[in-house]
Amino acid sequence: MSEERNMVTVYILGEHFMVPEGSTIMTALEYSGFQLKRGVGCREGFCGACATVYREKGEYKLKGGLACQTVVSDGMTIARIPFVPAEKAAYNLEELKPDVSTFVELYPSVFRCVSCNTCTKICPQDINVMDYIQDIIKGDIASAAQTSFDCIRCGLCALRCPAEIVQFNVGMLAQRLYGKYLAPKSPELETRVAEIEEGKYESEIKRLKVLPKEELVKEYYERDIKIT
Ligand code: SF4
Ligand code: SF4
Ligand code: FES
Numbered sequence: 001m002s003e004e005r006n007m008v009t010v011y012i013l014g015e016h017f018m019v020p021e022g023s024t025i026m027t028a029l030e031y032s033g034f035q036l037k038r039g040v041g042c043r044e045g046f047c048g049a050c051a052t053v054y055r056e057k058g059e060y061k062l063k064g065g066l067a068c069q070t071v072v073s074d075g076m077t078i079a080r081i082p083f084v085p086a087e088k089a090a091y092n093l094e095e096l097k098p099d100v101s102t103f104v105e106l107y108p109s110v111f112r113c114v115s116c117n118t119c120t121k122i123c124p125q126d127i128n129v130m131d132y133i134q135d136i137i138k139g140d141i142a143s144a145a146q147t148s149f150d151c152i153r154c155g156l157c158a159l160r161c162p163a164e165i166v167q168f169n170v171g172m173l174a175q176r177l178y179g180k181y182l183a184p185k186s187p188e189l190e191t192r193v194a195e196i197e198e199g200k201y202e203s204e205i206k207r208l209k210v211l212p213k214e215e216l217v218k219e220y221y222e223r224d225i226k227i228t
Pocket of ligand 2: 112113114115116117118119120129130133157160161162163164165167
């Protein structure tokens with residue numbers, strides 16, 4: 001009796017299932033007997049693997065979200081999507097310029113943006129997706145890189161874009177250009193990279209690789225963190 005009170009109805013690929021109230025879409029799928037081999041990764045909202053579309057009861061609007069983070073509601077209709085269109089330009093970062101001309105050449109779709117803001121509304125990371133696309137159109141690569149920084153590449157923005165822009169790959173290029181050409185250089189980072197290349201940490205890495213898990217966890221939490 002009490003179990004029934006805590007169950008809700010969902011429709012998965014057109015079939016009806018009862019699942020515990022408060023389940024995420026991902027746990028509802030598994031509770032209903034679906035074995036997830038694709039479209040699942042971290043289960044914590046970080047990897048971007050689990051983009052899903054759904055409709056809530058009585059609503060016309062098709063919504064999108066991360067299956068591992070979106071809680072089901074009674075009467076929800078759920079459909080998994082096999083993949084998101086993800087055209088990615090091939091390029092050699094060493095040969096690119098950190099300005100708008102690079103995007104004109106590699107991602108001309110960016111300039112078709114109609115400023116509908118659909119991408120921003122669907123982003124599970126609350127990123128101003130339209131703003132970073134507009135930054136690129138204006139040639140502000142640094143701002144585009146910073147605004148898109150938290151992107152987990154779930155693809156939901158691209159799924160809804162009427163201009164067929166693959167925002168997450170565009171943002172990734174902005175981040176790469178910013179990191180290589182525009183970001184202030186860190187002397188500490190350069191020193192550390194040189195040390196790694198010289199093999200300074202090899203013996204320590206070897207020691208950590210054979211450490212039992214409990215000791216590794218202990219060392220991790222007791223590590224010395226320097227914040228400058
Ligand atoms: S910007 Fe697009 S791909 Fe990145 S997290 Fe937001 S919706 Fe997902
Ligand atoms: S959904 Fe596409 S067209 Fe609409 S604002 Fe975002 S990038 Fe521009
Ligand atoms: S499984 Fe990684 S974000 Fe959902």
